[in-house]
Amino acid sequence: MSTQLKPETTAGAAPSEAGNRVTPHWSNRLLSRPEFGAAVAAGVILIFFLVIAPSFRSAESIFTILYQASTIGIVAVGVGMLMIGGEFDLSAGVMVTTAGLFNALFSYYLGVNLIVGAITSLLFCLAVGFLNGYLVMRTGIPSFLITLGSFFVLQGANLGITKMVSGAVSSPDISEMAGYDVMSAIFAGSFQIGGVTIWNTVIYWFVFVAISGWVLQRTRIGNWIYAVGGNAASARAVGVPVVRVKIGLFMTVSFLAWFVGMHTLYRFNTLQAGNGVGNEFLYIIAAVVGGTLMTGGYGNAIGVAIGAFIFGMTSLGIVYAGWDPNWFRSFLGIMLLAAVLVNIYVKQLSTKRKMG
Amino acid sequence: MTLITPRKLAGIGAAALALALTLAGCSAGGAQDNNAESNNDTGGNGDSGYKIAMITHETPGDTFWDKIRAGANQAAKDTGVQLTYSADPAADKQAQLIQTAIDSKVDGIATTLVTPDALAGSVKAAAAAGIPLVGFNSGIDQYKDLGALMYFGSDENLAGATVGDKLNDGGVKHPLCVIQAAGSVALEARCAGVKSKVAGTENLQVNGADDSSVVSSLQAKLAQDPSIDAIVTLGAPIAMDALKAMDQAGSKAKLVTFDLNQDAAQAIKDGKIEFSVDQQPYVQGYMAVTALYLYLKNGNDIGGGQPVLTGPSIVDQSNIDTILPFTKNNTR
Numbered sequence: 001m002s003t004q005l006k007p008e009t010t011a012g013a014a015p016s017e018a019g020n021r022v023t024p025h026w027s028n029r030l031l032s033r034p035e036f037g038a039a040v041a042a043g044v045i046l047i048f049f050l051v052i053a054p055s056f057r058s059a060e061s062i063f064t065i066l067y068q069a070s071t072i073g074i075v076a077v078g079v080g081m082l083m084i085g086g087e088f089d090l091s092a093g094v095m096v097t098t099a100g101l102f103n104a105l106f107s108y109y110l111g112v113n114l115i116v117g118a119i120t121s122l123l124f125c126l127a128v129g130f131l132n133g134y135l136v137m138r139t140g141i142p143s144f145l146i147t148l149g150s151f152f153v154l155q156g157a158n159l160g161i162t163k164m165v166s167g168a169v170s171s172p173d174i175s176e177m178a179g180y181d182v183m184s185a186i187f188a189g190s191f192q193i194g195g196v197t198i199w200n201t202v203i204y205w206f207v208f209v210a211i212s213g214w215v216l217q218r219t220r221i222g223n224w225i226y227a228v229g230g231n232a233a234s235a236r237a238v239g240v241p242v243v244r245v246k247i248g249l250f251m252t253v254s255f256l257a258w259f260v261g262m263h264t265l266y267r268f269n270t271l272q273a274g275n276g277v278g279n280e281f282l283y284i285i286a287a288v289v290g291g292t293l294m295t296g297g298y299g300n301a302i303g304v305a306i307g308a309f310i311f312g313m314t315s316l317g318i319v320y321a322g323w324d325p326n327w328f329r330s331f332l333g334i335m336l337l338a339a340v341l342v343n344i345y346v347k348q349l350s351t352k353r354k355m356g
Numbered sequence: 357m358t359l360i361t362p363r364k365l366a367g368i369g370a371a372a373l374a375l376a377l378t379l380a381g382c383s384a385g386g387a388q389d390n391n392a393e394s395n396n397d398t399g400g401n402g403d404s405g406y407k408i409a410m411i412t413h414e415t416p417g418d419t420f421w422d423k424i425r426a427g428a429n430q431a432a433k434d435t436g437v438q439l440t441y442s443a444d445p446a447a448d449k450q451a452q453l454i455q456t457a458i459d460s461k462v463d464g465i466a467t468t469l470v471t472p473d474a475l476a477g478s479v480k481a482a483a484a485a486g487i488p489l490v491g492f493n494s495g496i497d498q499y500k501d502l503g504a505l506m507y508f509g510s511d512e513n514l515a516g517a518t519v520g521d522k523l524n525d526g527g528v529k530h531p532l533c534v535i536q537a538a539g540s541v542a543l544e545a546r547c548a549g550v551k552s553k554v555a556g557t558e559n560l561q562v563n564g565a566d567d568s569s570v571v572s573s574l575q576a577k578l579a580q581d582p583s584i585d586a587i588v589t590l591g592a593p594i595a596m597d598a599l600k601a602m603d604q605a606g607s608k609a610k611l612v613t614f615d616l617n618q619d620a621a622q623a624i625k626d627g628k629i630e631f632s633v634d635q636q637p638y639v640q641g642y643m644a645v646t647a648l649y650l651y652l653k654n655g656n657d658i659g660g661g662q663p664v665l666t667g668p669s670i671v672d673q674s675n676i677d678t679i680l681p682f683t684k685n686n687t688r
Contacts, residue, residue, distance in 0.1 A: 055580040064579070064604075068572040159417050168686050169422045170593070173619060197604060267600075268567050270619065272593055274417020275565050315569070319560070319576040329538065 034291035035303030037343030042306050049317035056320040059196045069312030070205035074260050076286035077208045078253035080304030083287050085249045086229035086296030087143035091150040092257045093280035098154045099125050099261025100271045104171035114179035122258050129254025133247030162273040175269040188267035213301035230297030289339045404436035409457035411467040414443035419617050427641030435649040447474035454478035464488045464648035469495025492644040494542050496663050508643040510635035510667030512542045516549015518668045523554050530556040531586035536564030536594050543590050567597050574601035586610040592620035621683040625676045635667030638687045
C-alpha cells in the first residue's frame with residue numbers, strides 16, 4: 001500500500017512529498033497502519049471466545065457472526081469514509097428503515113412493481129444524503145447537528161407516514177407482490193456450502209470494503225477524502241473540490257443505508273416503523289474501533305470492516321458463551337472499550353518508535 | 357464557513373421544501389388507496405362533553421401500542437368523549453405528561469402504571485385535584501395503593517404461568533424466554549411466570565429494534581444450546597424473527613408467543629406457532645376510556661374493586677379462524 005505513511009494532517013500535500021519519503025522498517029510500517037490495533041483486538045477477542053465458548057468453534061457460527069457483522073458493516077463502510085472526510089451522519093440508522101418502508105409503502109399503495117419502488121426509494125435516500133451534505137456545506141453548521149435534525153425528521157416521518165398510509169405502524173407484507181422474487185434473491189439471498197448458510201450480504205460487504213479500500217488508497221478521490229478530513233481549508237487551497245467530495249460522501253452513506261434497508265425489507269417482508277434507532281452509533285463505533293479518527297483525516301476501509309466484525313463477534317460471542325443475558329450490554333461496552341484501548345496503545349507504540 | 361446569505365437561505369428553503377413535497381407526495385399517493393381503518397367505524401351519538409387524557413409508556417412504532425390506541429379511539433367515538441393521547445417511554449416524562457393532563461383540567465385520566473414509584477406522585481396529584489384516574493396495561497399489583505379507581509389489563513405473571521403450564525403439558529423441559537426490551541418489568545414478569553412452572557426456563561436479551569440482530573442472536577443461542585425445546589417470544593414481531601432463526605439453526609423447538617399481529621395469526625393457522633397469549637390490547641384501550649365515561653356519567657365501578665383481566669386469552673388452531681379476520685382490522 002502506498003499511503004501507510006500518510007500523516008494525520010495530510011492536507012493535500014501527499015504527492016509533492018513523495019520524493020523525500022524515507023522507507024522505515026517493516027515493523028514500524030505495520031504498526032502505523034490504522035487497522036493494526038483493531039486487528040490485534042479482533043484476534044484477542046476471537047481467541048478468547050474460541051477458548052471459552054465451544055459452540056463458537058464451528059463454521060456455521062462464524063458465518064452467523066459474519067452475517068451479523070455485514071448488516072452493520074455495510075453501512076459502516078460509508079460512515080467510515082465519511083468520518084475520514086471529517087463528518088458524521090446520525091441519520092444512517094433510521095435511514096435504513098426509511099429506505100425499506102419507502103419501498104414497501106410506495107409499491108403497495110400505488111400497486112407498482114417492487115423494483116420500481118426500490119429505485120424510487122434509492123433516489124429518495126440519495127436526495128436525503130445530498131440534502132445532508134448540502135446543508136452542512138452551505139450553512140457551516142456541524143454535520144452532527146444537521147444529521148441529528150434529519151434523524152428526527154426521518155424517525156417521525158417513518159412513523160407518521162406509515163400510519164397515515166397503511167393505517168398501522170408496520171409496513172404491509174410485500175411477499176406476494178410483483179418483483180419480490182427478483183429483489184429478495186438480489187438483496188436477501190443465501191446459499192449453502194457444506195451445510196453452512198452464507199448470506200449474500202456477507203459477499204456484498206466484502207465487495208464494498210474492497211471498493212472503499214481501493215478508492216481510499218489508490219484513487220485521486222481517496223486523496224481528496226483524506227485531505228478534506230485532515231484540513232478542509234488547505235485542501236480547498238490546493239484545488240480539492242471540498243463541497244463535492246463531502247456531499248458525495250453523505251450520498252455514499254445514504255446509498256449503503258438504502259442497500260441494508262433493502263436487505264432488511266426483503267428478508268423480513270415487513271418492517272416495523274420504529275426500527276433502526278440506535279444503529280447509527282453502531283456504525284460509528286465500528287469505524288472508531290477500526291482506527292478511524294473522530295476528528296477526520298485518518299482511517300481505512302479494512303479497519304472499519306474489522307470494527308464491524310468485532311461488534312458482531314462480541315454481541316454473538318456473549319450468547320455463544322451462554323453468559324447471563326442481563327449483563328449483555330455491560331459485556332458489550334467493556335469489549336468495545338477494550339478494543340479502543342488496545343487500538344490507542346498500539347498507535348502510541350508506533351508513534352514512539354517512529355520518533356526513536 | 358461564511359454566514360448564511362439571503363440567497364443561500366433561499367436555496368436551503370427550496371431544498372427543504374423539495375423534501376417536504378417528496379414526503380407529502382408519497383403519503384398522498386397512499387391516502388386514496390387507504391383501506392378501511394378500524395376506527396373509521398361509525399358509532400357514538402355526538403359529543404358527551406367529557407375530556408379524557410390517555411397517557412402511556414408507548415415505544416413509538418410498536419404494533420402493540422397501535423392496537424391500544426385503536427381501541428381507545430373507537431371507545432372515544434362510541435361514547436362521544438374528546439380523547440387526547442400522549443406517551444413517553446421514560447418514567448419521569450410520563451409522570452410529567454400526567455401532570456400536564458391534570459393542569460389542563462381533563463375530566464378523567466387513563467394511564468399505564470409501568471413504573472409505579474415514578475408515577476405515584478402524579479397519580480396522587482390527580483386524586484387531589486378530584487380527577488378520576490384508571491390504570492391499564494401494567495401496574496396490576498400497585499394500582500390500588502396508588503389510588504387508581506380501576507384497572508384493565510392482564511396479569512403478566514399469571515399469563516407467564518399459563519404458558520408454563522401449557523409447555524409442561526407438552527413435555528417441554530428447557531424453554532428459552534426472549535426479552536426484546538432490556539429492563540422491562542412486565543416482560544421479566546412474564547418470563548418469571550414461565551419459569552415458575554418450568555424450572556429449566558432460560559432468559560435471553562435481544563435488541564428488539566433490529567430484526568436481523570434478533571435473528572442472529574437467537575440463531576447463536578440455538579447453536580450454543582441444542583437442548584432448547586421451546587421458544588417463548590413476548591411480542592408478535594419477535595415471533596416472526598424466531599421462526600427465521602429456528603429455520604436457520606434447524607431447530608425443532610416449539611414456538612409460543614405473546615400478542616398477535618396479522619403475520620403471527622397466519623403462522624398460528626399454518627401450525628408454525630403453537631399458540632399465542634393475547635392480552636387483547638384493543639380491549640385495554642377501549643375499556644379504559646369506556647370505564648371512565650361510565651364512571652363520569654353513571655358512577656359505575658367496573659370490576660367492583662378488583663382488576664378486570666383482558667388476558668391471558670389463548671389463541672391457537674382451535675379458534676384462529678374466528679380471530680384471523682380481526683387481526684387484519686388491527687383490532688386484535
